[in-house]
Amino acid sequence: MLDLLPQLVLTGLTIGSIYALVAIGFVIIYNITGILNFAQGEFPMIGAMLCAALLAAHVPLVPAAAAAVAGTCLVGALTERLAIEPAFGAHPLTLIIITFGVSMAFRGFALMLWGADPYSLPEFTPGAPLAVLTGVLGRQAMWAIGLSVVVVGALFAFFARTLPGAAARACADNAFASRLVGISPRRMALFAFTVAAGVGAVGGIVIAPITGATYDMGLELGLKGFVAAVIGGLTNAPAAVLGGYAVGLIESLVTGYLAPGYGSAITFALLLVVLSLQREGLLHQARRRQV
Amino acid sequence: MTESLLALDGVTRRFGGVSALEDVSFAVAPAEIVAIIGPNGAGKTTLFNVVTGFLAPSAGTVRYRGRRITGLAPSRIAAAGVIRTFQNHVVFGEMTVLENVMVGCHRWTRSGLVEGALALPQVRREDREVADAARAVLDLVGLGPQAADPARDLPVGRQRLLEIARALAARPDVLLLDEAAAGLTAEETRHLVRLIGRLRDAGITFLVIEHNMDVVMEAADRVIVLDYGRKIAEGRPADVQRDPRVVAAYLGDDADAADRRGEGPRDGLAGVSP
Amino acid sequence: MSRDLAGIAALAAALAIVPLAGPSSYVMALFNIVGLYTIVTLGLVLLGASGQVSLGQAAFYGIGAYTSALLARDLGWSPWIAMPCAVALVAAAAYAVGLPALRLADVFFVLATLGVGIIVNVLMVQLDWLTGGASGLRDIPALSIGGRRLATDRDYYYVIWAAVLASLVLARNLAAHRTGRALRAILGSEVGAAALGIDVTRYKMRVFVLSAAYAGAAGALYAHYIHFISPSPFALYASLFFLVMAVVGGLTSIWGGLFGAAAVTVLDQVVRAQLPRIFPRVGGEYQTAIYGVVLVLIMIFFPSGIVRGALDLRRLLRGGRPSAAPPGRPEAESAGGARA
Numbered sequence: 041m042l043d044l045l046p047q048l049v050l051t052g053l054t055i056g057s058i059y060a061l062v063a064i065g066f067v068i069i070y071n072i073t074g075i076l077n078f079a080q081g082e083f084p085m086i087g088a089m090l091c092a093a094l095l096a097a098h099v100p101l102v103p104a105a106a107a108a109v110a111g112t113c114l115v116g117a118l119t120e121r122l123a124i125e126p127a128f129g130a131h132p133l134t135l136i137i138i139t140f141g142v143s144m145a146f147r148g149f150a151l152m153l154w155g156a157d158p159y160s161l162p163e164f165t166p167g168a169p170l171a172v173l174t175g176v177l178g179r180q181a182m183w184a185i186g187l188s189v190v191v192v193g194a195l196f197a198f199f200a201r202t203l204p205g206a207a208a209r210a211c212a213d214n215a216f217a218s219r220l221v222g223i224s225p226r227r228m229a230l231f232a233f234t235v236a237a238g239v240g241a242v243g244g245i246v247i248a249p250i251t252g253a254t255y256d257m258g259l260e261l262g263l264k265g266f267v268a269a270v271i272g273g274l275t276n277a278p279a280a281v282l283g284g285y286a287v288g289l290i291e292s293l294v295t296g297y298l299a300p301g302y303g304s305a306i307t308f309a310l311l312l313v314v315l316s317l318q319r320e321g322l323l324h325q326a327r328r329r330q331v
Numbered sequence: 332m333t334e335s336l337l338a339l340d341g342v343t344r345r346f347g348g349v350s351a352l353e354d355v356s357f358a359v360a361p362a363e364i365v366a367i368i369g370p371n372g373a374g375k376t377t378l379f380n381v382v383t384g385f386l387a388p389s390a391g392t393v394r395y396r397g398r399r400i401t402g403l404a405p406s407r408i409a410a411a412g413v414i415r416t417f418q419n420h421v422v423f424g425e426m427t428v429l430e431n432v433m434v435g436c437h438r439w440t441r442s443g444l445v446e447g448a449l450a451l452p453q454v455r456r457e458d459r460e461v462a463d464a465a466r467a468v469l470d471l472v473g474l475g476p477q478a479a480d481p482a483r484d485l486p487v488g489r490q491r492l493l494e495i496a497r498a499l500a501a502r503p504d505v506l507l508l509d510e511a512a513a514g515l516t517a518e519e520t521r522h523l524v525r526l527i528g529r530l531r532d533a534g535i536t537f538l539v540i541e542h543n544m545d546v547v548m549e550a551a552d553r554v555i556v557l558d559y560g561r562k563i564a565e566g567r568p569a570d571v572q573r574d575p576r577v578v579a580a581y582l583g584d585d586a587d588a589a590d591r592r593g594e595g596p597r598d599g600l601a602g603v604s605p
Numbered sequence: 606m607s608r609d610l611a612g613i614a615a616l617a618a619a620l621a622i623v624p625l626a627g628p629s630s631y632v633m634a635l636f637n638i639v640g641l642y643t644i645v646t647l648g649l650v651l652l653g654a655s656g657q658v659s660l661g662q663a664a665f666y667g668i669g670a671y672t673s674a675l676l677a678r679d680l681g682w683s684p685w686i687a688m689p690c691a692v693a694l695v696a697a698a699a700y701a702v703g704l705p706a707l708r709l710a711d712v713f714f715v716l717a718t719l720g721v722g723i724i725v726n727v728l729m730v731q732l733d734w735l736t737g738g739a740s741g742l743r744d745i746p747a748l749s750i751g752g753r754r755l756a757t758d759r760d761y762y763y764v765i766w767a768a769v770l771a772s773l774v775l776a777r778n779l780a781a782h783r784t785g786r787a788l789r790a791i792l793g794s795e796v797g798a799a800a801l802g803i804d805v806t807r808y809k810m811r812v813f814v815l816s817a818a819y820a821g822a823a824g825a826l827y828a829h830y831i832h833f834i835s836p837s838p839f840a841l842y843a844s845l846f847f848l849v850m851a852v853v854g855g856l857t858s859i860w861g862g863l864f865g866a867a868a869v870t871v872l873d874q875v876v877r878a879q880l881p882r883i884f885p886r887v888g889g890e891y892q893t894a895i896y897g898v899v900l901v902l903i904m905i906f907f908p909s910g911i912v913r914g915a916l917d918l919r920r921l922l923r924g925g926r927p928s929a930a931p932p933g934r935p936e937a938e939s940a941g942g943a944r945a
Contacts (some may be wrong), residue, residue: 123901127904130908133656133658136715137848138713138904140660140848140855141900141904142899142901144893144894144897146897148892149894151893151894152891226757242664259690263719263723270716270857291648301727301731302727302853308724312724313716315706315713315716315717316709383800385800392929406802406804408806409800410804412798414802416798417800421796422793423790423792423794423798425792426786426790430786434801435784435801435803437790438801442784447778447782447783447785448775448778449778450782458781458782461783462620463651497801501801508785512858584610
């Protein structure tokens with residue numbers, strides 16, 4: 041019983057690193073624009089599928105991955121321009137429905153472009169897995185965890201130390217005042233979506249060799265990443281990252297110890313618990329960041 | 332204290348370290364018109380929010396007809412007869428002017444979900460009663476011709492009138508008007524003052540926040556002055572007008588006073604955003 | 606408002622004529638499915654009238670179906686008793702969900718319903734000793750009227766559309782009287798509504814339970830009509846599908862509910878038939894792409910739905926002004942001003 045634990049923990053951390061990347065994407069977009077982007081999970085999918093398609097065309101790994109990330113960033117930017125920007129200022133509910141629509145559209149187009157069969161991607165660096173206690177950590181899993189840590193670190197450094205990062209933080213803090221100093225919330229929104237898309241794509245590309253890439257992998261990724269972000273309070277990026285790992289661990293442990301099918305249910309039960317711990321009241325409304 | 336309709340005792344509301352209201356106490360007698368005045372940021376709307384249950388006080392109590400209403404939900408306080416209007420008008424944009432006022436009748440009507448769904452005779456009777464009452468109120472405030480217009484289409488000044496009409500339709504015992512005269516023309520203001528007077532004669536008690544001194548001087552029986560959340564004066568309009576502390580609060584007499592006018596939430600709800 | 610009732614009467618008359626024209630079994634079945642979806646969508650419309658959106662409607666649809674099926678099949682109850690019991694259970698479930706969920710701000714409420722929907726769907730699969738798991742429940746008893754078992758699509762047509770008409774009438778009545786006004790007031794401004802004595806949370810709960818009951822009733826009918834249910838028609842996809850129907854019709858209009866259900870169902874059939882010709886490689890739910898785009902476009906350009914959007918367009922072209930702004934764009938909500 042207990043010897044299952046290390047493996048479950050490792051699996052949980054592996055998948056959790058992707059949830060963490062999706063969660064960070066949520067938080068970036070929410071902080072800068074106030075929008076809850078339910079298409080967030082599709083960015084890993086798009087990244088993974090693009091990468092798989094390029095690899096199938098015999099493009100080497102690094103250019104393929106880079107191109108896939110860039111392509112996904114472009115998709116993110118287009119999403120913001122075409123679906124979010126026209127609805128700027130609309131009620132948050134409207135925007136949420138829009139992002140659901142976008143995620144449905146992405147799934148459908150992915151299905152049309154790439155079909156329903158899963159694509160498998162080769163591991164980045166083939167080799168023997170590492171034995172950890174009674175568990176096993178595959179190379180790709182190490183890449184997943186490692187890359188996610190690197191990306192998260194880079195994001196923190198960017199937001200904390202660079203000028204564009206500071207602008208983004210200013211916008212998140214006070215959109216009105218940022219406008220006064222020349223920061224354009226609309227450009228920031230574009231930036232937020234582009235970055236979130238790229239971060240998601242990295243996650244998708246690094247996890248795809250382990251889980252395969254299918255057109256509908258985004259739905260669950262998005263929902264679980266969202267749960268992770270909510271655990272972190274939606275505005276706290278480090279907490280969202282921890283939330284991602286937490287969700288991954290909980291899911292892995294539940295699947296391992298209870299029953300396979302209950303993983304999703306437990307994650308959402310967790311979401312409901314976290315939501316019900318939110319503050320309540322007539323006057324508490326989601327702060328609208330659009331100016 | 333038991334004679335008064337509405338009684339505030341030591342009402343305090345702090346946001347973090349800042350006091351929006353500090354130890355405010357006063358009473359309102361039945362059929363009295365009491366005006367609350369004070370410079371911007373004095374805590375007037377915060378006071379309304381506390382009285383009507385939209386904000387809980389940090390300390391102190393509010394009593395209505397002798398019973399504590401602090402801590403009750405706003406809808407319960409309103410259902411008991413304490414009706415208020417808002418500065419940022421909250422007309423129901425989707426509905427017509429008439430329907431807006433009909434909503435005001437909610438608290439004295441009874442039909443619920445089941446009766447409504449089945450469209451029982453008493454429900455239709457009630458609807459006719461409500462529509463008639465609503466039209467009467469609209470005529471009273473002068474919005475009769477606009478009854479069928481979407482509320483959203485009314486100019487701002489008339490939207491304020493609509494809000495007042497809606498509040499009146501609720502047949503309040505106490506009516507709290509938050510800057511009802513703002514955005515009204517001189518003629519409309521006179522009309523409003525006459526209206527308030529007539530309603531008071533019919534037994535409605537008024538607590539009004541006003542910046543328009545004409546309204547205050549003409550309509551109010553008593554004036555309460557707030558500054559920085561504290562009550563600094565109370566009395567008849569003419570007396571309060573001459574009170575040097577009130578003058579100082581409005582004009583600011585020296586540099587020190589200006590310094591003291593520092594940061595901090597001036598608005599009732601500034602501290603409540605998530 | 607009695608225009609609506611006249612409309613419903615006209616609809617009833619038109620519906621009565623349809624079977625006499627001798628349509629095929631496929632068309633009858635299509636009508637029946639549209640009817641069931643209309644009831645579910647009406648539930649969403651009622652909810653939308655108070656400014657709420659639920660992404661868990663399919664869960665209540667499913668609970669209604671499974672409950673009625675199990676009561677009738679395994680306990681031998683008459684479906685006419687099982688169905689109301691199923692609706693009651695759905696209502697109770699909605700009440701239990703609503704207690705915590707309705708305290709949340711609009712946005713989080715949607716997500717809570719989403720979560721509930723997914724959890725319920727997972728349970729449908731996992732509790733296989735009760736629900737038959739992924740293979741579902743078979744041999745669900747049919748309805749009987751006066752000793753005669755209903756067997757054909759045409760038989761069920763009358764029952765289902767009678768239920769649709771009843772749902773329309775109930776919804777219209779609610780909207781026209783005190784409850785409807787209170788709900789629209791809540792949509793307009795929760796703060797303003799509370800200040801007039803409307804117990805916002807209680808009304809939201811009532812309408813949420815009612816909207817779930819609508820879905821549960823439709824689900825119960827569905828179970829006895831198709832005689833077989835499985836978890837898949839009650840998954841998140843279905844909830845999104847219902848949302849698209851409600852949005853197309855305009856989240857707040859009763860007629861919109863009917864129109865949306867009909868339009869989207871028919872569109873779905875057309876798409877399923879035509880799309881393989883353009884993309885022969887693909888099998889599966891690729892029409893989600895279309896629905897996704899439709900959803901986005903509607904929410905951007907016609908948040909009040911196609912019907913209202915078309916009317917607005919017509920009015921605009923004639924030089925008038927559009928009718929009152931779309932739902933989901935409420936007034937500023939703060940109860941305090943910028944100054945005190």
